[in-house]
Amino acid sequence: MSDVFDKCRSWKDYRIAKAAGLYPYFRSIEASHGATEVEIEGRRVIMVGSNNYLGLSADPRVKEAAVRAVEKFGTTCSGSRLLNGTLALHEELEARLAKFLNRESALVISTGFQTNLALSAILGRHDIVFSDRQNHASLVDGIRLGFATERKYRHNDLEHLEQLLAAAEPNAGKIIVTDGVFSMEGDLCNLPRLVELAKRYNARLMTDDAHSMGVLGTHGRGVSEYFGLEAETDLVMGTFSKSFASLGGVLAGPFEVINYMRHKARPVIFSASMTPASVAAALKSLEIIEAEPERRARLLDIAEKMHNGFRAMGFDTGVSVTPVVPVHIGDQVKCFRFWKALHEAGVFANPVIPPAVEAGHALIRTSYMATHTDAQLDQVLDTFEKIGRRLNVIPETRPTVYE
Numbered sequence: 359m360s361d362v363f364d365k366c367r368s369w370k371d372y373r374i375a376k377a378a379g380l381y382p383y384f385r386s387i388e389a390s391h392g393a394t395e396v397e398i399e400g401r402r403v404i405m406v407g408s409n410n411y412l413g414l415s416a417d418p419r420v421k422e423a424a425v426r427a428v429e430k431f432g433t434t435c436s437g438s439r440l441l442n443g444t445l446a447l448h449e450e451l452e453a454r455l456a457k458f459l460n461r462e463s464a465l466v467i468s469t470g471f472q473t474n475l476a477l478s479a480i481l482g483r484h485d486i487v488f489s490d491r492q493n494h495a496s497l498v499d500g501i502r503l504g505f506a507t508e509r510k511y512r513h514n515d516l517e518h519l520e521q522l523l524a525a526a527e528p529n530a531g532k533i534i535v536t537d538g539v540f541s542m543e544g545d546l547c548n549l550p551r552l553v554e555l556a557k558r559y560n561a562r563l564m565t566d567d568a569h570s571m572g573v574l575g576t577h578g579r580g581v582s583e584y585f586g587l588e589a590e591t592d593l594v595m596g597t598f599s600k601s602f603a604s605l606g607g608v609l610a611g612p613f614e615v616i617n618y619m620r621h622k623a624r625p626v627i628f629s630a631s632m633t634p635a636s637v638a639a640a641l642k643s644l645e646i647i648e649a650e651p652e653r654r655a656r657l658l659d660i661a662e663k664m665h666n667g668f669r670a671m672g673f674d675t676g677v678s679v680t681p682v683v684p685v686h687i688g689d690q691v692k693c694f695r696f697w698k699a700l701h702e703a704g705v706f707a708n709p710v711i712p713p714a715v716e717a718g719h720a721l722i723r724t725s726y727m728a729t730h731t732d733a734q735l736d737q738v739l740d741t742f743e744k745i746g747r748r749l750n751v752i753p754e755t756r757p758t759v760y761e
């Protein structure tokens with residue numbers, strides 16, 4: 359007779375990684391020093407493994423806003439938005455976000471993950487969703503929870519997408535869903551071509567702007583602003599756990615669609631609303647994102663510095679143009695060894711292995727904050743260079759660059 363717990367007992371990966379001293383997950387952070395450095399096992403390490411892109415989690419104004427909200431409203435709303443969990447603060451955040459994102463309406467939801475799950479509310483039995491194979495897990499699950507048929511296209515392969523669109527039932531409701539910036543490798547979706555295809559095949563278009571809101575576009579409105587295609591993108595999703603230094607997510611788009619989701623999406627109506635502290639922190643961060651574009655400029659300068667720095671050493675950083683800078687390693691075990699050496703040398707970065715990336719494409723994901731200092735960044739580069747040489751990821755000497 360089988361037991362549903364059997365799979366847990368026979369799961370070896372965890373034990374093997376632990377025994378080899380190569381287990382990189384759930385590292386416990388004991389203290390934070392301005393977010394760019396944290397303490398682990400009593401040691402200070404430079405944090406280049408966080409999505410706190412603008413460094414606002416350590417901003418005194420954001421912290422104070424969160425504290426004030428707790429004092430005014432307490433620690434939780436203890437209920438869903440639909441019933442007792444809507445504060446004036448939630449409504450203020452929604453109104454401000456709708457204005458910021460140039461959309462008729464915005465809906466805030468308790469986490470970014472749940473925000474993508476809420477997409478399921480509009481995916482009916484006769485609809486078809488076209489989804490990039492590398493879309494974030496929360497989009498994958500949001501689609502799975504809906505009733506629509508799913509058609510996955512190869513990552514950023516829009517010829518493949520077009521074939522799928524052309525083969526689909528012409529009268530079915532259609533929506534194309536894509537990450538704006540892909541979370542593991544930092545590459546962008548090809549929005550201009552997606553818009554073209556959406557128009558040609560009468561499909562709606564949604565972007566997940568988790569990694570681009572607050573980061574890309576002149577005003578930080580994300581990937582559609584970056585490409586100058588805001589009006590052509592029907593639905594936009596964002597999270598507050600990254601540039602907004604908080605926890606929660608937002609869906610923005612036409613009033614009727616957002617209003618329908620507000621009343622029908624199960625992650626909204628059956629889950630407690632964002633806490634007062636989270637809403638207040640997101641609101642204050644939004645204010646700072648609007649008022650201080652220099653943070654975005656600094657972040658993008660840092661991203662360029664790191665890309666160039668890694669490439670000059672001979673590392674492969676792929677096609678990212680964002681503050682997510684992947685350092686490709688390839689082999690999974692080597693990736694874990696690289697991670698461990700970084701950890702011991704005082705750099706916190708994340709190893710990424712399948713299924714988050716394809717087999718044989720393991721990488722160290724680094725990501726930056728506008729508040730990193732040049733000294734910290736140079737130390738990170740220096741550490742990567744030493745380890746990369748030692749582990750034969752890069753050549754013994756720097757490659758010659760021909761101008």
Ligand code: PMP
Nearest residue numbers: 469470471494496541568597599
């Ligand atoms: N979408 C993307 C592209 C993400 O990378 C993430 C989280 N890393 C999410 C959605 C979920 O957001 P959250 O962690 O804020 O719940």
